Amino acid sequence: MAPSTQPTPPTAEPPLSRGHKKRERTRRGLVDAALRLFSRKELGEIALLEVAEEADVSNGTIYNYFRTRDEMVEAVGIAMATEFSDAVSSLSQHVPSGAERLAIGVRMFIIRASNNPQWASALLRVFHFDRAMRSRLAIHVQTDLRAGLAEGVLAYEEESTAFDLVLSCTIGAMRAVVEGRAVVGHDARVAEMILKALGAASTKAKEIAEAALPAPP
Template identity: 65%
Template sequence: MSRADTPNLEPAPLSRGHKKRERTRRGLIDAAVRLFAQKEVGEIALLDVANEAEVASGTVYNYFRSRDEVVEAVGLAMADEFSEAIAQHSVGVDSGARRIAIGVRMFILRAINDPDWASAVVRVVHFDQAMRSKIANYVLTDLRAGKDEGVLTYEHEAIALDLLVSCTLGAMRSVVEGRSVDEHDVLVAEMVLKALGATAARARKLARHELPG
């Protein structure tokens, strides 16, 4: 098939109406993130989201039918946003174990620099299965690569996944609650790698490797 005969598979540009709708939806999600940084998920109603976003109370119902839908949208947006940032910083990094260290450290460093964001993540991730599944999908690839390359030697994949995610979230909570220590990101990454079967020397080297980018 010639180039001229090739069908145009590029998505059609969004109309002005669609762009406005996406801006409004994003504004509602951002408003919910700010609220989740301050209060538990169960304490927030759709009206609170509308007020925080400074839109009419009926507007939020054009986008979300329940608080659960808001929580899921927030969780997926946060998982996608930060996982993409980690992926960009890991371009050219072939080691799955090193990518794990990068991811753990970046989540903790982001928590240190933006504790409100971290508070929202910690609250939402425990409430929303969709966010947990999205994060797990990103993490599993690196866990498996780390095992295939012989650096990680864990026996049960599901337990390894729980350990990695739970330790990272726990470290973020420590930051939010003012319980972090010097080199918190490095020390947590090192301990996680050792728990996943890396030797002490390898874990220390990977955790202390300069972050790319």
């Protein structure tokens, strides 16, 4: 009899243990506590034990997760960047144009700042401090930049400069929202200006920036 050619079914991942789930909940609680503190205070003013108090855990517990304040800041930055940028990416995954996806991302970060100033304040404080957060954001931005260039909508010359422009303008727009300086339709206006700066034609940039945002799945 010939040997079977049917593929071997994949091995199922073992379920998380109760202890592992508890550890993840505790770590998430510490990150959330740090996030709340970052929205109220400068990073240099926050100590690990203050985060432990905010999270309502013992002083010794936090050192099981973070040895230094820098480690904690990195964890918060990565969590913020990953969760929201992944959510934006998921929302725009069926949008074929890289330039359109880029505009959607810019607008949604600005809109989120308007809807949740506490989140925005924390992100603004962490952004300039944590390199890992910027690296995580780069994954999505660079993909959309390259697609926009390939499709002929964008016409920038140097990718790292284009990336810095997108992030700097978006962060500046979020700061304007938090500080009450944003104008009506701030998200679309900023997206339009970014697209123009990246080489998009004025008419195309306006059309993309003012398009309806994709509906949540």
